[in-house]
Amino acid sequence: MEKQYLTPIARKLRRQMTPEEQKLWYHLRSSRFENIKFRRQFPIDNYIVDFVSLAKRLVIEINGGQHNQDEDDKIRDGYLRKQDFVVLRFWNNDVNKNLESVLEKIHQQIHS
Known part of the structure; x- marks a missing residue:
């Protein structure tokens, strides 16, 4: 598909x-997250x-019921990694209950 x-x-x-996407987007939008x-x-x-x-070659995916397709996710992640992207996946529950931890993992990946 083009x-x-x-x-x-x-x-x-x-x-x-x-x-959950809206919640994380609030922290990522407009270069709010570490500029x-x-x-x-x-x-x-x-x-x-x-x-x-x-710029950081970083993909962030939020998984919920609509994304619960392990095999498709593996294929997609493999393709993105071949394009030199790092893929971080978080569950909806992580964003809802552990947002600070999610943001910390993103921070760590950016600075690794």
């Missing part, structure tokens, strides 16, 4: 973010990732 076909889907996903620009629901080749810092 990016031009994914862009309208990504726009729709931006309008329909889950509460690093993140994008949300961003097309990378054939995939749309939840959040990405292109």
